[in-house]
Amino acid sequence: MVVVLSAALIAGLTQLTPTASAASVAPIDGSTTVEYIIQTRHGHIFAEVVHPTSGGEIVKSPTVLTYSPYSVLGRNGDADTLVPRGYTRMYADVVGTGNSGGCYDYGGKREKQTGYDVVEWIARQDWSTKKIAMEGGSYDGTTAIAAATQAPPHLTTIIPQVAISRWYEYAYSGGIRYLYTNEFAGNRGISGATEEGFDTPLAFDFGFAMPPPVDVTNDDWAERVESSTTPCDELKHTEHGYDFDTPDYDEFWLERDYIRSAAKIDIPVLIGGNWGDWNVKQEGGYNLFNALRRSGNRGAHLYFGSRWRGHQAPGGDFDKVMTAWLDHHLKGAANGIGSLAPVTTQTADSEGSGAFSSGSVPVTKDVELWPQHDGSPIGYPWTLLPKNPSGAKGPAATFASLGANTEMGANAEPQANVTAFRFETPPLKRATRIFGKIKVKLYSTVQRKWVTLTPTIVDVSPDSSSLVSVTRGFLDSRYRNGLGQTQAIEPGTPFESMVVAKPTDYTFRAGHRIGLSVQTEINEWMVAKPYPGCDGAVDSCALFRVNWEGGRSKLVLPVVGAPSNPNDLFVP
Numbered sequence: 001m002v003v004v005l006s007a008a009l010i011a012g013l014t015q016l017t018p019t020a021s022a023a024s025v026a027p028i029d030g031s032t033t034v035e036y037i038i039q040t041r042h043g044h045i046f047a048e049v050v051h052p053t054s055g056g057e058i059v060k061s062p063t064v065l066t067y068s069p070y071s072v073l074g075r076n077g078d079a080d081t082l083v084p085r086g087y088t089r090m091y092a093d094v095v096g097t098g099n100s101g102g103c104y105d106y107g108g109k110r111e112k113q114t115g116y117d118v119v120e121w122i123a124r125q126d127w128s129t130k131k132i133a134m135e136g137g138s139y140d141g142t143t144a145i146a147a148a149t150q151a152p153p154h155l156t157t158i159i160p161q162v163a164i165s166r167w168y169e170y171a172y173s174g175g176i177r178y179l180y181t182n183e184f185a186g187n188r189g190i191s192g193a194t195e196e197g198f199d200t201p202l203a204f205d206f207g208f209a210m211p212p213p214v215d216v217t218n219d220d221w222a223e224r225v226e227s228s229t230t231p232c233d234e235l236k237h238t239e240h241g242y243d244f245d246t247p248d249y250d251e252f253w254l255e256r257d258y259i260r261s262a263a264k265i266d267i268p269v270l271i272g273g274n275w276g277d278w279n280v281k282q283e284g285g286y287n288l289f290n291a292l293r294r295s296g297n298r299g300a301h302l303y304f305g306s307r308w309r310g311h312q313a314p315g316g317d318f319d320k321v322m323t324a325w326l327d328h329h330l331k332g333a334a335n336g337i338g339s340l341a342p343v344t345t346q347t348a349d350s351e352g353s354g355a356f357s358s359g360s361v362p363v364t365k366d367v368e369l370w371p372q373h374d375g376s377p378i379g380y381p382w383t384l385l386p387k388n389p390s391g392a393k394g395p396a397a398t399f400a401s402l403g404a405n406t407e408m409g410a411n412a413e414p415q416a417n418v419t420a421f422r423f424e425t426p427p428l429k430r431a432t433r434i435f436g437k438i439k440v441k442l443y444s445t446v447q448r449k450w451v452t453l454t455p456t457i458v459d460v461s462p463d464s465s466s467l468v469s470v471t472r473g474f475l476d477s478r479y480r481n482g483l484g485q486t487q488a489i490e491p492g493t494p495f496e497s498m499v500v501a502k503p504t505d506y507t508f509r510a511g512h513r514i515g516l517s518v519q520t521e522i523n524e525w526m527v528a529k530p531y532p533g534c535d536g537a538v539d540s541c542a543l544f545r546v547n548w549e550g551g552r553s554k555l556v557l558p559v560v561g562a563p564s565n566p567n568d569l570f571v572p
Contacts, residue, residue, distance in 0.1 A: 042110040062331060144160045271300065345435075366557070420519040
């Protein structure tokens with residue numbers, strides 16, 4: 001069951017005043033900023049702390065910590081909001097960045113363990129109530145997840161927003177290296193042209209991690225300078241972050257896979273994100289939420305804005321919910337946050353974002369649609385139907401894999417089937433909502449030892465005049481049996497692949513059609529992998545065939561409230 005967030009609950013989330021805090025008896029009338037140097041296992045960490053004060057004295061209070069590499073952009077920008085509410089606001093520079101010593105570690109062991117050490121250092125201070133939250137967006141939220149996997153005893157809650165839970169998935173998908181991850185066709189509004197990801201790890205290793213600490217008057221400055229300027233793992237990071245051909249999921253990436261350690265996170269977690277975040281990728285928060293729930297963590301909550309929102313806060317009432325979350329978990333405030341359901345989500349359609357709703361995880365049913373030729377002598381005969389075409393015969397579904405195919409090109413000529421192949425359902429009889437991960441099973445043939453696969457799910461308007469690329473998936477065929485190692489295909493021999501598209505909450509309007517565009521590359525999104533010997537020529541090596549006959553290729557949609565008979569979704 002999904003219900004809209006009630007006005008009473010939202011009002012209740014903001015009732016607590018700073019002076020009503022159980023954690024700080026004295027009224028807060030000011031603040032003071034103190035710099036600390038924290039000794040950890042992997043170097044001295046610099047922290048700037050804004051303490052609440054009463055009558056000039058520091059007030060003992062819970063701490064909201066952000067562990068960040070972005071100190072050059074400023075620290076503690078929200079202290080004016082949190083400190084008057086009775087919180088200590090702390091910003092610590094990630095190991096090897098800013099004014100901290102040690103070696104930068106691109107999400108690895110040093111980042112995880114120093115995050116633990118900083119949390120436990122806070123708990124030992126006289127000004128701490130031993131209640132500590134970590135929060136932040138993007139990298140700042142990622143370090144919160146990283147520290148939580150180490151289970152520091154005094155970490156009370158984390159609030160990661162648009163954060164990474166698997167570093168491999170930030171750089172790659174299915175063995176394919178992301179390029180700019182922009183939606184050039186305007187499929188997410190004006191913010192669609194601002195996403196990227198190709199700059200890391202280079203921008204961190206040779207940008208944020210390179211300038212030495214500048215706080216020359218603080219203790220241990222010389223030692224921190226020496227440790228942060230010593231050659232560290234820059235080359236290793238670069239090697240793994242820019243393996244364009246065969247990026248195996250090896251020990252380097254396993255160390256940076258926080259989902260593997262999700263069972264160690266038994267504290268409340270408020271996960272913020274958006275279904276349209278193609279920077280850190282939307283599966284980061286979605287996969288973390290599911291992993292936490294599977295491990296029995298009933299304190300995990302997913303708060304996601306729509307697919308029209310990018311790499312930013314979810315919007316809606318997220319700020320109010322986050323404030324109430326901190327008040328409840330750090331101060332014990334009875335403000336209604338305990339009754340917040342597991343999922344708050346904002347669905348979307350082709351016209352924009354819908355309303356936020358809160359409830360249990362939406363119940364879905366897999367609806368299987370098979371690509372096929374409907375035998376029509378005129379019009380557009382390639383369809384997606386809830387009917388297995390086993391035994392059917394018809395024309396071949398083929399297109400050219402040139403190494404230069406683009407999503408924009410495929411969308412501009414959706415029925416040309418020259419550099420991609422489009423299958424479409426009949427018009428939908430009713431609005432149809434998809435929640436979760438769409439699966440594309442392809443049984444294909446190509447005269448190569450490997451090929452890239454980048455199917456896209458599109459929303460086609462009733463008159464075909466406009467479409468929206470709803471979501472997309474990526475897979476190098478050499479990784480079809482797992483990311484640990486490559487496995488070639490036999491040229492000319494049919495092979496099977498399952499491509500999982502990025503998760504979404506999207507509603508197709510009545511009268512619209514659901515399209516599946518099968519492509520071998522979409523070069524706006526990925527670093528192209530030209531196949532040796534093809535040279536872009538349209539020949540047998542470039543010909544890709546979708547084997548629709550026999551029912552071994554299909555699209556699997558997780559439909560909310562699906563009818564028992566999937567034919568009832570479509571206009572006859």
